[in-house]
Amino acid sequence: MHHKDTFQEGSILFVWNAGEGWHQAVRDTLHKWLDPKTYPCRLCQLTYGPFGPREQWSRFVERCDRPLHFFHRETFKASPASRQFPGMALPAVLEFRQGRWAILMGPREINQMGSLEALLARLEQVL
Numbered sequence: 001m002h003h004k005d006t007f008q009e010g011s012i013l014f015v016w017n018a019g020e021g022w023h024q025a026v027r028d029t030l031h032k033w034l035d036p037k038t039y040p041c042r043l044c045q046l047t048y049g050p051f052g053p054r055e056q057w058s059r060f061v062e063r064c065d066r067p068l069h070f071f072h073r074e075t076f077k078a079s080p081a082s083r084q085f086p087g088m089a090l091p092a093v094l095e096f097r098q099g100r101w102a103i104l105m106g107p108r109e110i111n112q113m114g115s116l117e118a119l120l121a122r123l124e125q126v127l
Contacts, residue, residue, distance in 0.1 A: 013076075
């Protein structure tokens with residue numbers, strides 16, 4: 001999804017620390033498989049497998065009662081949300097409240113997640 005200038009109250013924005021496009025997706029998949037410890041996006045590793053989104057992640061996205069948006073780093077940098085957080089480290093999860101974005105989860109917390117289950121449990125807590 002490409003950025004919008006307006007977001008609904010309560011929107012959640014997931015920002016991947018990965019590039020866009022199918023070439024980048026192929027490179028990312030290979031990188032995650034060949035050298036997972038050096039892959040820069042833990043959020044991507046947890047939520048996507050080699051052939052697409054993990055089933056648990058897809059179920060979470062489908063049942064979430066909030067508007068969800070997903071940006072790659074380039075899309076985020078071009079979005080109004082990035083103006084609030086210049087130079088913000090990624091990945092991140094943001095929430096839109098009262099006309100502003102707030103960080104729900106930053107890279108330190110996301111990078112410490114040991115499993116998709118842990119990530120989903122944390123998301124359930126903060127949402």
